[in-house]
Amino acid sequence: MFLPLLTIWLNHMVKIKKDQSTEERILAAARKAFLSKGLAGARMQDIADEAGINKALLHYYFRNKEKLFEMIFMESAQKLFPKINFIFESNMPLFEKIEHFADEYISVMVENPYLPLFVLNEIHQNPVSFFKKLNEKFGFPNPKLFLEQIEKEIKKGKIKRINSVQLLMNMLSLCIFPFMAKPMFQLRMGLGESQFREFMEQRKKEVPRFIIDSIKK
Numbered sequence: 135m136f137l138p139l140l141t142i143w144l145n146h147m148v149k150i151k152k153d154q155s156t157e158e159r160i161l162a163a164a165r166k167a168f169l170s171k172g173l174a175g176a177r178m179q180d181i182a183d184e185a186g187i188n189k190a191l192l193h194y195y196f197r198n199k200e201k202l203f204e205m206i207f208m209e210s211a212q213k214l215f216p217k218i219n220f221i222f223e224s225n226m227p228l229f230e231k232i233e234h235f236a237d238e239y240i241s242v243m244v245e246n247p248y249l250p251l252f253v254l255n256e257i258h259q260n261p262v263s264f265f266k267k268l269n270e271k272f273g274f275p276n277p278k279l280f281l282e283q284i285e286k287e288i289k290k291g292k293i294k295r296i297n298s299v300q301l302l303m304n305m306l307s308l309c310i311f312p313f314m315a316k317p318m319f320q321l322r323m324g325l326g327e328s329q330f331r332e333f334m335e336q337r338k339k340e341v342p343r344f345i346i347d348s349i350k351k
């Protein structure tokens with residue numbers, strides 16, 4: 135009685151391991167396709183070929199390209215959003231928070247440059263459902279304490295009088311826009327992939343420097 139049960143259990147574990155390996159190959163292939171061609175340009179057949187499987191098996195794991203991209207987005211968001219929440223809620227000085235925010239945001243975007251377009255598309259289609267899904271998984275960043283900190287710094291006379299929400303919008307815009315407009319920058323300025331990445335690495339320092347210089351007294 136024991137041996138048949140053990141055999142069934144072992145076979146089950148082998149299947150789970152095989153499924154995980156196949157799914158990991160699919161996700162790695164999808165990241166590569168989305169990175170080089172974007173969400174619109176990537177094809178399920180390209181992803182299947184890169185993963186070394188047939189298209190039918192790919193559809194068995196992921197019904198369509200959007201579902202596959204959503205999973206990759208959730209993985210990336212899980213890396214980014216808790217860090218952003220930690221920055222917002224920490225006791226770090228304001229300028230230090232701005233520096234960490236730019237570094238963390240741009241680092242994730244460099245590896246996933248098409249995430250902003252996906253997020254905007256989801257927000258426009260069904261913002262309530264999208265934010266609920268994010269919040270249930272790992273908590274969408276809440277800037278309340280960060281905005282309050284900005285107001286306190288203004289009252290202390292340490293920074294110029296500025297609308298705190300506008301400041302947060304500026305931080306987000308300066309970090310995200312280059313990735314939204316990546317094809318334009320590459321085409322009009324002749325930037326290759328390595329050059330674009332180099333510029334984004336520099337931007338981790340440029341963005342906080344620009345913002346801090348604009349608000350400090």
